[in-house]
Amino acid sequence: EAGVAQSPRYKIIEKRQSVAFWCNPISGHATLYWYQQILGQGPKLLIQFQNNGVVDDSQLPKDRFSAERLKGVDSTLKIQPAKLEDSAVYLCATTGGALNTGELFFGEGSRLTVL
Amino acid sequence: GNSVTQMEGPVTLSEEAFLTINCTYTATGYPSLFWYVQYPGEGLQLLLKATKADDKGSNKGFEATYRKETTSFHLEKGSVQVSDSAVYFCALSDRGNAGKSTFGDGTTLTVKP
Numbered sequence: 001e002a003g004v005a006q007s008p009r010y011k012i013i014e015k016r017q018s019v020a021f022w023c024n025p026i027s028g029h030a031t032l033y034w035y036q037q038i039l040g041q042g043p044k045l046l047i048q049f050q051n052n053g054v055v056d057d058s059q060l061p062k063d064r065f066s067a068e069r070l071k072g073v074d075s076t077l078k079i080q081p082a083k084l085e086d087s088a089v090y091l092c093a094t095t096g097g098a099l100n101t102g103e104l105f106f107g108e109g110s111r112l113t114v115l
Numbered sequence: 116g117n118s119v120t121q122m123e124g125p126v127t128l129s130e131e132a133f134l135t136i137n138c139t140y141t142a143t144g145y146p147s148l149f150w151y152v153q154y155p156g157e158g159l160q161l162l163l164k165a166t167k168a169d170d171k172g173s174n175k176g177f178e179a180t181y182r183k184e185t186t187s188f189h190l191e192k193g194s195v196q197v198s199d200s201a202v203y204f205c206a207l208s209d210r211g212n213a214g215k216s217t218f219g220d221g222t223t224l225t226v227k228p
Contacts, residue, residue, distance in 0.1 A: 004158075031214050042119070042204055042218030043159070056215065091159065095214035102147045102166075102208040104216060108158040 002026065006092050006107035014115055018080035021110040023092030025073065029105070031055075034067055034077050035091040037109070043091055049075060082114045117142045121205050121219035128195055128226050136190040136222045138179075138205035146207040148172075148181050148188040149216070153202045162190075162203070195226045 005024040013019050025032050030051050035043035046065065048056040051072035060067065064083070069075040079086055089111045093104040122137040140148070150162040150172070163172035168183035177192045188205060205219040 033214065040220065042206075042220045043216075044218075045215065048212075048215055055212075093159075093214075102214050102216070103149070103161050103164060104151075104159075104214055106151075106159040 004092055004094055004105055004107035006090075006110050008110055009108065010111050010113075012113045012115065013082055015084055016081040018078065019082060019112060020076055020078045021090050021092075021112075023075045023077070023107060025075070025092070025094040026096075026105055029094035029096035030072070031095045032069060032075050033093045033095075033104070034075070035093060037089045037091055039088070046077070079112075082112075084114050087112055087114045117146070117207060117209070117217040119205050119207055119217055119219040121203075121222050123222070125223040125225060128224070130197055130226055130228050131194045132226075134190070134192040134195045134199075134224065136203055136205075136224070138188045138190065138219060140186050140188065140205070140207050142186075142207055142209075142217075145183075145210055147210065148179070149206045149208070150177070150179055150188070150190050151204040151206060151218075153204070153221075155201070159204065195224070197226045197228050200224055200226045 032049045034046040037043045047060045049069040067077045089109040091109045092107045118141045147166045149164045151159045152162045163174040165172040165181035171180045179190045202221045204221045206216045208216040
């Protein structure tokens with residue numbers, strides 16, 4: 001079974017530029033999450049999708065972050081304009097399937113450096 | 116709201132030493148509890164889990180018991196190996212929203228030969 005795919009793995013941009021991250025979930029996993037992991041901290045939830053609908057985006061800084069999950073499969077997370085404090089690893093995770101116990105399946109993450 | 120507190124690291128042990136990483140939590144209701152591990156250069160992956168009080172999760176020689184009375188889920192291993200060097204994250208998820216998880220800040224373990 002293929003895992004959660006993310007791209008790009010690394011991205012370096014100047015502040016005020018924009019960036020987009022892509023996630024392809026495990027087949028059949030209806031729920032998709034984007035987490036932000038700042039160096040030395042645990043992952044923090046940004047947004048949760050159920051199929052193509054947003055379940056929880058209360059922690060998403062909506063003035064600069066946006067996310068979508070068209071057709072309930074792939075998802076993109078965009079930051080525009082980026083700030084220095086957005087430097088972090090952006091993790092995509094999914095749950096679902098027939099035996100959903102709440103275990104999260106993570107991609108390898110996209111590491112963003114904002115200069 | 117929910118929160119998870121892990122013992123601060125980093126932790127450095129010699130091979131075959133006993134490992135304990137403490138984790139306590141605050142949550143409403145009865146969450147599920149998890150330990151995730153992140154090996155160098157890899158993504159986060161589930162190590163073990165427990166879904167109700169007194170359950171013991173175990174995997175790869177690691178164990179953790181869901182203690183409702185002390186709101187704890189401490190990770191233990193009797194004899195660590197160099198290959199156990201990684202960052203370990205304690206996490207909880209709401210029963211009503213499986214997967215929406217709150218994480219601790221992680222504990223870095225280094226095992227020396």
